[in-house]
Amino acid sequence: MILRVILYCLLGGVAFMSPAMGAGHAFWWWTSGVVMAAAFVPVALFGPKTALGQFGVIFPVLLLVSVVTMWSEALLFIKSPAIQEHWARNVISDAVSHLIAAIALVILWRVLKLTNPSTEPVLRSPVAKAAAMVALCGIAYLVYYLVFGGLTYQLFTKRYYPDAVAAVAGLGNWFWGIQFARGLLMTLAIVPAIYTLRLGRWQTAICAGLLLWVAGGLSLLLVPNELMTGAQRFIHIIEIFTQAFTLGITAGLLLRPKRLVAT
Numbered sequence: 001m002i003l004r005v006i007l008y009c010l011l012g013g014v015a016f017m018s019p020a021m022g023a024g025h026a027f028w029w030w031t032s033g034v035v036m037a038a039a040f041v042p043v044a045l046f047g048p049k050t051a052l053g054q055f056g057v058i059f060p061v062l063l064l065v066s067v068v069t070m071w072s073e074a075l076l077f078i079k080s081p082a083i084q085e086h087w088a089r090n091v092i093s094d095a096v097s098h099l100i101a102a103i104a105l106v107i108l109w110r111v112l113k114l115t116n117p118s119t120e121p122v123l124r125s126p127v128a129k130a131a132a133m134v135a136l137c138g139i140a141y142l143v144y145y146l147v148f149g150g151l152t153y154q155l156f157t158k159r160y161y162p163d164a165v166a167a168v169a170g171l172g173n174w175f176w177g178i179q180f181a182r183g184l185l186m187t188l189a190i191v192p193a194i195y196t197l198r199l200g201r202w203q204t205a206i207c208a209g210l211l212l213w214v215a216g217g218l219s220l221l222l223v224p225n226e227l228m229t230g231a232q233r234f235i236h237i238i239e240i241f242t243q244a245f246t247l248g249i250t251a252g253l254l255l256r257p258k259r260l261v262a263t
Helices: 002-014 026-039 041-046 051-077 087-112 127-157 164-171 173-194 201-221 230-255
Strands: none
Touching (some): 002 041, 026 041, 026 087, 041 051, 041 201, 051 087, 051 164, 051 173, 051 201, 127 173, 127 230, 164 173
């Protein structure tokens, strides 16, 4: 099983290399893809036992976290023609490439037969309660973003984004609405994983946090780019960990009820 998991990660990394055809850095894009595939290993082992179920867990994370929320943040703060011009075309292109990567991971899962026979029961909250918990997660992300994002900006990244304060002021309260919406989207993206992983409550929460951290920035920021220095990318990796990983833990604990033990 260990060898098959390693193959899943190594071969899965190839599925995320399409940007290298235009941007170069093939090794780093492959490394980025390996890290991304590794984040989905718990899904491959303990997630849905059907190909459609696997796809239903993987693709929402890639689409909503790696594409939609990443691009929304980039459009707000990176005033570069590479980001601002033709952004709609770039978002669609990224969505298609991640769709192909999701299909590739499902095929690898099928060929390598990675499903673990675990019979751990999966507990789910009622729909109304789950909806309330998702909204609460959106608010929680807003708090994490305000606290950790604010500290990171004041201590480390202020010099990299001299127009950030003006951009936020220009949006007014819409800025916080956008961040709340990003929190909702990221939470919704991992709901399928939280509700299908045959793992304990805390294990599920940690897996959800890792998915959000890796898909929400870690894998992409491993690749050198002309818009950020190495130090800047490292700072953002840590910043995203404090926000996205914490949100994943919060969502996992809120959406997976505690198991009632008979006494």
